[in-house]
Amino acid sequence: MYRYIGNKKKLLPYIMASTQEMIGKTGTVVDLMAGTGLVAAEYRKMGYAVIASDMMTYSKWHLITQIMMDREPTFDKLKISSCYDNKYLSVLDYLNNLEPIEGYFFREFSPAGTPANGVASRKYFSAENACKIDAIRQKINDWIASDSLSEKEEAVLKHSLIMAVNTVANISGTYGYYLSELKRNALDSISLLPVQFSAGNIQNNRVIQGFAEDIAKDITADLCYMDPPYIKRQYAANYHILETIARGDYPVAQGKSGLRDWWDQHSKFCTKTKGLQSFEKVVSEMNCRNFIISYSEDGLFPLETLVELLKKYGEVDVEFIDYSRFRSNQSKLPLKLNEYMIKLRKAD
Ligand SMILES: C[S@@+](CC[C@H](N)C(=O)[O-])C[C@H]1O[C@@H](n2cnc3c(N)ncnc32)[C@H](O)[C@@H]1O
Known part of the structure; x- marks a missing residue:
């Protein structure tokens, strides 16, 4: 049981579909603010090589367990x-x-x-x-x-x-x-x-603990999934x-x-004063062409502001989450229409 703020359990099908659309079924993906490790674990299941990171120590242990191990120690x-x-x-x-x-x-x-x-x-x-x-x-x-x-x-x-x-x-x-x-x-x-534990390739997987803004420059990948906090609540507290x-x-x-x-x-992502600089540092410094960023209309920064910032780096596309697309008739998941993913394909 993990009621982690902003966990992406419900969004997994959308994130995976968008990832496949952008880079196909193989390659290296980064789950940069990986929290519980749900997304990173799903990427691993799909067969991608996975780099996962977060600033929190508990997240590091979840990530090592889920993407670096295929059997019990x-x-x-x-x-x-x-x-x-x-x-x-x-x-x-x-x-x-x-x-x-x-x-x-x-x-x-x-x-x-x-x-x-x-x-x-x-x-x-x-x-x-x-x-x-x-x-x-x-x-x-x-x-x-x-x-x-x-x-x-x-x-x-x-x-x-x-x-x-x-x-x-x-x-x-x-x-x-x-x-x-x-x-x-x-x-x-x-x-x-x-x-x-689940079987599957772990050879090329890596876990990093650190601030996204600091570690971005050391990462090379085909796609980066970014799931930053979007309100002022700090995870560490x-x-x-x-x-x-x-x-x-x-x-x-x-x-x-x-x-x-x-x-x-x-986290600077939880502040109006420093959040945008953090987004920009990650996107500009990481050796990666494709980004998927989860965010919400209730977030600190309006969609237009984020899109304007990201457009400096390449082609931007926004996908609003339509839960009905992956929703079974029996699904009891609440409909939330205010979440979206920004996809950025950086120019050469
Ligand atoms: C919305 S949650 C991610 C949830 C995750 N996708 C999941 O499904 O569990 C945001 C995460 O960003 C992390 N975080 C916040 N600011 C960060 C920063 N500057 N660098 C790295 N991680 C950060 C938090 O610790 C938190 O785990």
Whole structure:
């Protein structure tokens, strides 16, 4: 369960159709602001070589898991007694059955905790789940410190922990604030589930963590899919708890909501003053001819402004999303008509 702001689950057929129309069925594509990794994973499934990036650490773990791996990791360096023939399942079982710890998550994010800054206890997780999260985090950190995990193994475990945390979080969508009473899902016991890995080529795939504006110049691809934030809400603030799990650290939890200091992951795309420069830097500096940019009529910048900017670089075409095109009669998806994709074919 991942109610990630702006995830493109519903738009996948449109993005794939437009990509095929622009570059055919092969080549290298970049999912530049990849978030949950849904689009990158679909590109991989379609047979493209995929480069995926985002500024958030949690996104890096999702991306490595989804586009750099075609089978479960072997956990060769880890010394635990295996209860299954399969070491990966044994590792998950081991983590799921750790002795709970009253640690950082218990103190800062559960109703039974006493936050260090003296505010009222926060209710992001039940006390039981917070203690289980503390135990799993500590164990993963110990394994990293003793050099017992490869990067892919760390990715899979943190990806799974984040997915599990999402199912028991006591929130309405984002981690900006918690709900006043623990909801039913928050009372379920947290459990890490195995990832279903899919076969397929991973040889030429790559994951990069960084600001799109900074990394664009180092990327060469046939097509870049860009899905920037289109409103002022900052992802780093809204998903601070996932970032803390991804980093495995213990930041000061500030204010009533317990936000970590997130300024280092502040996005210029969420600002009227710097957003356009960021678009332009990416488009002008990346060694790539074709761009598909998802945006919304509710966004910070009007369509005309974006089109005017992009026209400096080549031929621009806008496709408004018509959900009925890919909609089955049974579909319960709401009709939203304000989303569009800008396609840019840069001039030589
Ligand atoms: C609309 S979401 C992408 C959702 C994604 N397509 C999906 O389906 O999950 C926007 C993403 O852009 C990332 N982001 C925002 N500003 C960024 C920047 N300057 N550089 C890199 N990533 C950025 C955010 O962390 C967020 O994951």
